[in-house]
């Protein structure tokens with residue numbers, strides 16, 4: 001087990017930051033456009049409970065697409081594999097995460113739960129009597145994963161996305177027309193945008209990554225937070241679809257199960273070894289953190305973290 005040295009991490013962060021100029025902060029959700037593209041922070045959480053970090057780890061990041069993997073875990077526990085995969089597929093795609101194109105093909109079924117169409121179906125399956133009850137259930141699960149009761153969502157980011165999510169609404173209406181979802185679209189958008197706006201530091205992200213790395217067990221108590229099979233399915237999706245339509249290249253260059261979000265966050269789980277949380281808001285054209293991917297590449301090579 002390598003020792004993650006903070007001085008070395010800080011050096012890797014400085015090196016990776018040089019790539020920020022090749023990226024751009026997401027601004028299709030207006031509130032995300034305020035982020036500083038030169039920011040980069042990382043935390044590595046190991047099973048012995050130690051955290052090594054570099055950069056400003058007090059900065060909070062909204063989960064955005066990272067939330068898709070957490071909602072999937074909850075929904076798999078709520079409904080079981082068969083019901084979930086009846087509505088959403090398991091195949092990766094080379095289309096962008098918000099694409100509607102593939103939905104036109106019969107049978108109408110989003111290709112996987114990591115693209116927006118699939119994630120909206122997953123979110124529609126979160127159980128509970130109202131949007132706030134369903135959000136609370138998801139938040140309670142996320143708080144347990146992160147071991148942090150303070151985790152909440154950013155009202156500003158949620159509102160900003162809710163007011164501008166025309167493409168996601170289109171996906172919802174398309175799915176509703178084909179009876180893949182049957183809930184009120186505005187309610188689903190309310191829940192989905194709040195889910196995406198759940199915010200945390202990269203230390204929290206790293207600790208969640210560690211839970212996946214430990215097959216769903218709480219690193220502190222050893223208690224299962226999710227069944228092993230659920231953790232296994234989530235990690236498999238992280239490998240095949242976690243970095244959108246750049247997942248193949250990422251698997252070759254980095255080789256770590258990971259999920260990114262357009263906020264610039266990345267959650268990574270190195271099986272049995274550590275969880276990694278990164279925040280670097282400058283994105284490449286596929287929507288992944290440019291500096292975050294560079295940093296993960298460096299960490300993977302230095303500490304031999306590739307699972308392949």
Ligand SMILES: NC(=O)CC[C@H](N)C(=O)O
Nearest residue numbers: 064065097196261262287
């Ligand atoms: N790729 C992402 O992080 C997308 C999440 C974002 N909330 C959206 O649906 O557009």
